[in-house]
Amino acid sequence: MRKDINIPEVKDVYVAAVKEFNETHRTDDWNAYIINDLEQPLELVLIVSNGYNEKKTTSQMRHKLQVLPAKSFAKIEFIEDSVLELTNEFAVTYFLDGKMFEKKFIFPGGSINDKNKGPVPSMLKEGVLAN
Template sequence: MKKDIPENIVEDVAVSVVLMGETPEVMNWTVYLINMKNEKLENVLISSKGYGEKDGKMVKTSVLRHSLGDLAPKSFAGVEAIDPQVFGLTNEYWLSYYINGVIYDKKFIFLPESIVDENLIRIPLVDKPGVMIR
């Protein structure tokens, strides 16, 4: 039965944590979904959560669910603001969407301490510094 389930591979779609701006007191970060495809993503849903160890204790954040609707080709959409205090946790984003009635889903995981200055790149389409997972 498992062999009858099609393996729909997610390609040319990314989740990124983007530095939107900074002041001497604070850095503002936002999570974006980036559609690098030439096709529209339909009925986009994303759930997010953080988990891991902080100060010697196991910590879990609330699970947040986001409905983004449709996402045009070669575009991006903001998912949520993210606090730098959770960068030391594993931050997980579970994406699902449809293309022509076929469902696709993928889990994007930012490991603890992966959102650091050394890993910043220029994020495509958004054109700001950030960390991206494809």
Template sequence: MKKDLPENIVEDVAMAVVLMGETPETENWTVYFINLKKELITNVLISSKGYGEKDGVMVRTSTLRHFLGDLEPMTYAGVEAIDTAVFGLTNEYWLSYYVDGTIYDKKFIFLPESIVDDNLIKIPLINKPGVMIK
């Protein structure tokens, strides 16, 4: 049963939506996975989707799966480009990975309108502005 499973606490990893650059016409944003651990993590898999209401209509984006492989300590990897048109939706990233043969998983949820200038910070390791969930 579920109560018999060990509680594997996810720590020292993050998802970030990062502003990579901008021109007068457009902003370029990318979603990153960041390994803040001091150890290797393996078989990193991320499932992403968006959902919510836009202009009074329920919207769901396609579910995408991204296999990132192994990430060394204190490194990051790009997951996907993200369009500003979906910032008004809930953007969900479901992460799973292994450390020493033990599986860990966690959902990271960027709520609608949470990716705004007021929430921007300098993202560790990437050193660019963005919104991060740890």
């Protein structure tokens, strides 16, 4: 039965960790963003995030966006320094042209750091893209 379900491949949608200066706390913080680099909006975007390794697991966080416009991005959450050592997973589900898409975006433990930064689509900033 499951083999009969066709879930299309996710293209031009990304999750990125971007280091930004926080004016309020006067600190450099990592923030997770979802990026829509498509020419069409994404509808009913659902994101479930958590971090884990062999010894620790964080609580799951759930996020919802009714619409993510074309060629845009939205902040998902702040990434606390203590979870950077963990594998951070973002399970993303959305609708596009009446079809459901889903993908797990993963930052391996320790991969969110300055040496791994590169250009981030649609943001005109540097950050780390999830696998």
